[in-house]
Structure formats: C-alpha cells, structure tokens
Amino acid sequence: MKLNRLINIFLLASFLLSCNSSEECREETDVKMTVDFMTRTLDTKSGIYKNAVLIIDSLTVKGLDSDSLIYNNSKKVKSIALPLRIGNTxxxxxxxxxNITDTLYFQHSNNDQYFISLECGCVVTHEILGVSTTAHFSDSIIINNKDVNNIETTHIQIFN
Amino acid sequence: MWATFSVSAQKQTQDSTKVSEKLFRNFRIEADMVPLAMLALGNNEIYSFEGAVQATFLGKYYPVFEAGFAGADKTADNNIHFKTAGPFARIGLDFDVMKPKPGKKPTNNHFLAGVRIGYSAYSYQLNNVNVTQDYWNETITRNYTNIEAQNAWFEIVAGIRVEIIPKLYMGWSVRNKNRFGETTPGEFHSYYIPGFGKNKSSNWGVNYSIGYMF
Structure with missing residues (x-):
C-alpha cells in the first residue's frame, strides 16, 4: 500500500538523519604566548648582522611569585609557550x-569574550602592550605578534 | 509578469486536452508532525514547530510560504548553559516533477522539488561561561544574556504529497539547508538557529506533513 511505503521511507530518512556527531570540544583552546630565543650573527661576506635561532642549553622558567615551574631545567630549547594571566594585566x-637569571614583565590586555563554540566555551585572548626585562641575559626583546589567541605563532623574540 | 503568465496559460489550454489550468487553482495548509514525534521520543533539548501554505499556480508552479517557531535549551558538558527561541520564515517555489502518464487520469499526488530562502531573527543566551587559567589559578565566569542574532539560508527541498482521502494530504519532505555567511573566529554565534538547526554551514532536515486543500 502506498501509505505504508511512504511511512517506511520516512522512518528510514529520520533514522539516517538522527545519527548525531559527538559533542566534545575539538577546537584549539590553548592560549599561550610563544617566545623564541634568537641571536644575531655577523655574516662575514656581507658584513651584515642576521637573526638566527638560538638554542638554550638549560632553561628553567616559572611565574614570578609562583612556586611551580613551567620549564624545569629543559635542555636544548629554542622556543617556549607561556601562560598569561587572565585576571591581571x-x-x-x-x-x-x-645559570643567568632574568625577570621579564609583560603588560597586556585581556579579552574574555573570544568565543569558540558551545562545547569549547570562551578563551581569554591577550594583546601584548609592552615588555620589560632585567636584561642580564636578554639584551633586546621584540614583539613579533602582539595578538595572543588560540592560533599558534611567534609572539616574542628574546635576543642574546 | 501577469501578461506572461496568462499567455502561457492560454497556450496550455490550447495544448492540453484534459484540463484547462487556472492561474490560481487552490492552496493547501500544512502542519509539520515531526516536532510531535520528537516530543514523544523525549527530545526536549530542541523543539521546532512549523506550518506551511502552498498554492497551485497554472497547475505546475507551487509557491510556498513556511513559518514556525523554534528553540533550544542545552547545557553542554562544560556546564555552559545555552538557550534560544525565535520565529523563522521561508519562502520558495516547488515544481511537480511527476509527469502524468498518458492515457491515465491525472492524480492529486505530487512529487515536489524546489528551493527555499529562510530567515530567522532571534536572541540567545550563554550562561555560566567559565574560563580557567590553571597555572595562575585564575577563573572568570561570565553570563551573556540577550545576544541578538539573525541568519539567512537557502534550501533545496524534495518531497511527496499524497491525497489520502479527498482534500486531505500527507507527505514528507527532505531538505538540504545551506547557511549564508561565515562565522568570524572569536565572535559569538548561536549553537542553534530557529528553522535552520544546529549552526553549521550545512544541515539536513525532514518534515512529515499533514495538509488540507482549500
């Protein structure tokens, strides 16, 4: 009977359409400031200084006034990712x-309305407004990209 | 426009030996039965009620207006609570792709295929939006109420309508919905769009309609 066939096709279609995908967060929600270590080398042919990647033999990093280490005596490091505060600028x-100790201060704004999705929620993104250093190891710091969000890129370059 | 219609109407009257087609023949009012089935199945996260008016022009054009009200109320695994509700409307045109078999009496059953443009203006809220910075041990919680939004989309629709008893029709439609525009990274967007469904670039939808021909 025609009506029966109609209902069967409908039931099949609804079954196919009811297969829902799972609803866990699959997007990048890690917001970290990436810091690269650089040095300037003299090109003997042209006599011009060029930027080169610097590999740090031993690196320990922790937040000021914090006890837990972010990097603990890490070897052969050329790039690190650091968490900025979301409740402080x-x-x-x-x-x-x-074995040379430097303290680096980052001034930044916090945007707490960067929405990813219902499953992932919001992340706090930052704009780096300024950097200062005690300059024992680092002689200059460049803000390569001031926008810190969930897209990976180099934000800061520390020169030795 | 009207002149063209009447010219083609005359042509059809001359060509056709069976029926002379009036510019406007009749219209059918339909209600979608799917939301009732969804309620019966215990799905109370999302609801969507809709009805339609479809007219017959020149015996082969079926302009249609669909309108409804839909909403969603969902708490995600991360405890963010999302809620929306709003009206929606679609306008479009169907064609009957079933040619009447020669020598047979034409039936009132249709195999319809067509397009729709859909639009919804609605508001939504996102509550208990938590962001935690584990290393610095900082947490912020925000509530966003009454975010205004609007979306438009187009649909490709196919379905059948069968006259089960005189004037009373039953049938189903399957539709592929495609949202206009893209979501900007970082910008708030609704999890659910009334009349469109979950906020993806493309969605599938199904209706099971009961209608009455006037």
Missing part, C-alpha cells in the same frame, strides 16, 4: 638561562 616570569 601584567604577567611576570623568572627565566634561568644557563
């Missing part, structure tokens, strides 16, 4: 680079 880190 200044974040400070203590770096120990090959």
């Amino acid at each position: 200044e974040t400070a880190f203590e770096f120990r680079i090959n």
